[in-house]
Amino acid sequence: MKARVHVMLKDGVLDPQGEAVRRALGGMGFDGVEGVRQGKVIELDLAPDTGEETVREMCEKLLANTVIESYRIEMA
Template sequence: MKARVHVMLKNGVLDPQGEAVRHALGSLGFDGVEGVRQGKVIELDLADGTTEDTINEMCEKLLANTVIESYRVEVL
């Protein structure tokens, strides 16, 4: 089975990477870019029968820093 985990910085946490992208898009002539947030997406190829609880545990323990990041699990 496959799962996809999205990890984004929580709202209110400064995102310098996203800010750099926003600035670079402006420099390239793309107008109207009001905000950019950059996060990670992790695609997991797991043994069949892995539960969503296990995937959440992986996120809590390793994939996301839950102090500043939120995550979303999508089982494909």
């Protein structure tokens, strides 16, 4: 079983990496980009009996800083 966790900064939290990407894109001639938010995707290979609640606990304890980040879990 696989799980994919998408982690993003919450709205209102400054994203300096996203801003650097936006500026770089503008410098390359991509003028239509008004904002960039950068996140991360974590893929987990899990034992067949691992449930989404266990993955949620992983996110809360380690994979996401829930003070400034939100996350979304996809189980496959």
